[in-house]
Amino acid sequence: MNETTEDTADAMFHALSDRTRRDILRRVLAGEHSVTTLAAKYDMSFAAVQKHVAVLEKAGLLTKRRNGREQLASGDVQAVRSVASMLDELEGVWRGRVARIEALLTEEN
């Protein structure tokens, strides 16, 4: 791994380490939101929310565009995960679940 990808990983881990930023990311992955709309969802100042958005943007998880006075933010789904890799992760969840079902069924025999 070269320094650039290490930096990217650092930025991404940092961005995802905060609950509010994860929540913002969930919203913008579902659709474009203005920063003003996002700010209204949280009990914090507009500047604080804007800062969180900037951290996500720096990590490449979110993109912003301007529309007049508004700043519109959307999540970059491709940057985060491809559908195939997400299905792989779900497979992991299900393998865990099936193993737990088997363990529960075996326990009582």
Place this chain on the structure above:
Amino acid sequence: MPVTDITKDVDNRTLTITAEFAAPVERVWSLYEDPRQLEQVWGPPDYPATFVDHDLRPGSRTTYFMTSPEGEKFAGYWDITGVEQGSRITFRDGFANEDLTPNPDLPISENVYAFESVGGGTRAVYMSTYDSAEALQTVLDMGMEEGARSSINQIDGFLAQDATAR
């Protein structure tokens, strides 16, 4: 391993898992009727699930929450749309607010669980379909992860993709 087949349909965002259990189908079915057993298998040990309401009948709503290692709670619900006693359950799985009411802003998955008797054991087929890539993303982000493993995969996947793009 009890998992006998895995089918991933990327275009339709559907995951189908087939598993065989060495227990009669009635026994496996009873696990889905009993919230105390269901919560033992739904969430991973570090994200334990608590089922609050659960009555396996068409039209009923199951509510549950999962607790992260940090104590963060992720609530969900099932709207049970169909039950064929002993063989099939269909339900919509969605996210809920803290008070367990459905959160309409978050995605829903369509699920079909089917069970049949195979030589004294049970074949179970679990099929989940997600509306969009964003829906899948959200589901994975909301505590369905098996510990930290998936966030690490996520980063690895991102880096691999990033490297390919260059």
